[in-house]
Amino acid sequence: MIKVNNDIGLRISQGDIYKNVEYIENFKEEGDEIKFSKIIFPYVVILTQDCDLAQDCIFRNDDSKSDDKIILSVLVAPLYNVDHFFQGAHLSELGKKMMEVKQKKKGKLTTDAKNIFQNNNPRYHYLEFDETVDIVPSIIDFKQYFSLNTDYLYEIRSANFVCNISSLYREDISHRFASFLARIGLP
Amino acid sequence: MTEDYDPIHVYNKYLDNLTTSESDYSPEFDKCHDKSYDIQGCMSKTSTPSSDSEPLEHPDVSLTSQEFKDDEYSISKPKRITITAKISND
Numbered sequence: 344m345i346k347v348n349n350d351i352g353l354r355i356s357q358g359d360i361y362k363n364v365e366y367i368e369n370f371k372e373e374g375d376e377i378k379f380s381k382i383i384f385p386y387v388v389i390l391t392q393d394c395d396l397a398q399d400c401i402f403r404n405d406d407s408k409s410d411d412k413i414i415l416s417v418l419v420a421p422l423y424n425v426d427h428f429f430q431g432a433h434l435s436e437l438g439k440k441m442m443e444v445k446q447k448k449k450g451k452l453t454t455d456a457k458n459i460f461q462n463n464n465p466r467y468h469y470l471e472f473d474e475t476v477d478i479v480p481s482i483i484d485f486k487q488y489f490s491l492n493t494d495y496l497y498e499i500r501s502a503n504f505v506c507n508i509s510s511l512y513r514e515d516i517s518h519r520f521a522s523f524l525a526r527i528g529l530p
Numbered sequence: 531m532t533e534d535y536d537p538i539h540v541y542n543k544y545l546d547n548l549t550t551s552e553s554d555y556s557p558e559f560d561k562c563h564d565k566s567y568d569i570q571g572c573m574s575k576t577s578t579p580s581s582d583s584e585p586l587e588h589p590d591v592s593l594t595s596q597e598f599k600d601d602e603y604s605i606s607k608p609k610r611i612t613i614t615a616k617i618s619n620d
Contacts, residue, residue, distance in 0.1 A: 368610065376614055377617060378613070378614050379613055381613070382610050383608060383609050385608065423607075427607060436607045436610065
């Protein structure tokens, strides 16, 4: 079980979890119409380095400084309900069928499930929250990271902030995400 | 690794609690672990059954950019919403 901080703090921080986040998927102009589709993610976790977010906040709020340290977008990864995830159904609303992972065999956890629960599968990070957070056990899928506009995140921050993952646990997530991104694809 | 920090131990304890101690968990939370139940809307432990069962009212809509506004979302899986907006020359 991870430890969290329910204090919203003064700025966007690494390890923040936000709910009902909108990701603009596609945008098209056709004649006198604009069509766009967006995906609403129930929960995302902030992955951008915290020092970058701290610098961004300082430069954002100080007109005497340049905009040199402003960041235009913030890296996030979605959190999925662990049961949806094991069923391979967590993206069913988007028409995607994901891999089903057998959770138990003869009443015991399968090796695949154990690897996921113990965070031994580099792609996924299992999170279990205490009772102060209204989120069921969840999985972060590092493969599905995306970016959100920083201004947009600041706009929704007060209404959509859920909690901040405390430093040790968020460093673990950050480190595992960096390792996943830096992996070398061998033939 | 101590038992308290062993994720498998914690998860097994959590599954045991689901079957043995009904009072510890809300019915909505239990539904998430009932495979026969449509697990839409189970992301929040405290979400109400009514908000879980109501479908989102987001058909393709035609709005001008001025009319566009955000709704409250209460969902458990990522959802796609398509919006068409008329460009006004006014």
